[in-house]
Amino acid sequence: MNPVAIEVRHVSKRFGRRPAVEDLSFSVPAGAVCGLLGHNGAGKSTVIGMILGQVWPDAGEVRVQGWEVTRHRARALARVGALFETPAFYEELSARRNLEIFSSYTAPVSRAEIANALQRVGLNGNERAPVRTFSHGMRMRLALAQALLPGPEILILDEPGEGLDPEGMYELRQMIRQLHRDLRLTILFSSHRLNEVEELCTHLVVLRQGRKVFDGPWDRLQSASNLVRLEAEPFAEAVAALAREGLIRHSGRDPEGGWVIPAPGVETDTLARRLVESGYRLREIHRPRASLESLYLSLMQRPTPPVTEAASTTDRV
Numbered sequence: 001m002n003p004v005a006i007e008v009r010h011v012s013k014r015f016g017r018r019p020a021v022e023d024l025s026f027s028v029p030a031g032a033v034c035g036l037l038g039h040n041g042a043g044k045s046t047v048i049g050m051i052l053g054q055v056w057p058d059a060g061e062v063r064v065q066g067w068e069v070t071r072h073r074a075r076a077l078a079r080v081g082a083l084f085e086t087p088a089f090y091e092e093l094s095a096r097r098n099l100e101i102f103s104s105y106t107a108p109v110s111r112a113e114i115a116n117a118l119q120r121v122g123l124n125g126n127e128r129a130p131v132r133t134f135s136h137g138m139r140m141r142l143a144l145a146q147a148l149l150p151g152p153e154i155l156i157l158d159e160p161g162e163g164l165d166p167e168g169m170y171e172l173r174q175m176i177r178q179l180h181r182d183l184r185l186t187i188l189f190s191s192h193r194l195n196e197v198e199e200l201c202t203h204l205v206v207l208r209q210g211r212k213v214f215d216g217p218w219d220r221l222q223s224a225s226n227l228v229r230l231e232a233e234p235f236a237e238a239v240a241a242l243a244r245e246g247l248i249r250h251s252g253r254d255p256e257g258g259w260v261i262p263a264p265g266v267e268t269d270t271l272a273r274r275l276v277e278s279g280y281r282l283r284e285i286h287r288p289r290a291s292l293e294s295l296y297l298s299l300m301q302r303p304t305p306p307v308t309e310a311a312s313t314t315d316r317v
């Protein structure tokens with residue numbers, strides 16, 4: 001198995017004059033569960049479309065299992081299962097019959113493999129019922145069974161939790177965990193649900209307006225972030241004073257309160273001393289063990305980094 005399952009290199013895509021993805025680079029190591037996170041319209045589906053060879057990049061290249069997708073699509077995607085757009089099923093036919101028809105169009109598989117895929121997604125017992133009787137969650141599971149038919153090493157899911165109720169979401173998370181554990185699949189999925197990503201992912205790629213603001217192992221997001229929580233009064237004047245002295249790079253407020261990103265080498269005690277010496281009322285200053293939510297919000301509120309080689313490393317976070 002290639003140690004790098006998916007590699008996206010300097011990829012850009014425009015629709016008309018509008019950039020959807022700009023100079024994006026990241027890689028997904030084999031065996032990772034990677035979350036592709038971003039707001040609505042951030043470019044997640046465009047990226048997934050490019051990985052699956054359904055959207056062609058204007059610049060850059062995408063490799064899957066080492067094969068460049070636009071030139072060697074069949075080889076690149078031979079061991080990839082995907083849930084991209086909600087598949088249409090034959091409503092009057094059973095789950096099993098739907099999978100038989102699907103596999104006859106794509107790559108024929110045995111009845112035992114179909115039964116196995118249905119069992120993996122917990123649809124055994126329902127395999128004879130017509131699909132029209134299925135709930136949204138059951139349809140999603142059938143779509144997942146369809147994605148498993150080629151015996152994939154890589155599973156790519158575009159917003160798989162969309163439209164599911166909390167119970168369906170929980171089942172989906174369990175299933176993704178189980179597939180990763182039992183079949184040792186590399187999984188890439190897009191989402192804008194932070195809790196889903198936080199629970200499942202070993203790796204993370206965060207997009208904002210088509211540009212990457214972070215990629216890497218999830219725990220590196222914690223350590224790479226030097227976000228400092230600050231409550232000082234008046235906040236706007238206090239952070240402006242720190243910025244004038246070159247002690248902080250960025251600042252903002254999110255639902256948890258105020259935050260600053262200190263300049264390199266500046267510790268919290270320096271910030272605290274300067275604020276007190278300047279007469280600001282310091283209520284709180286500390287480096288939190290941040291939740292994904294607060295890290296994500298601070299990533300989203302910072303100015304977009306310039307697209308340079310340096311900006312594509314996690315050091316900028």
Ligand SMILES: Nc1ncnc2c1ncn2[C@@H]1O[C@H](COP(=O)(O)OP(=O)(O)OP(=O)(O)O)[C@@H](O)[C@H]1O
Nearest residue numbers: 015019020038039040041042043044045046047192
């Ligand atoms: N086929 C298309 N034609 C024109 N514009 C498109 C097309 N596909 C995507 N876009 C635009 O590209 C940008 C990125 O869209 P994309 O669907 O990749 O984002 P997303 O992060 O998946 O969003 P969402 O979470 O809402 O699905 C958006 O501005 C969108 O309007």
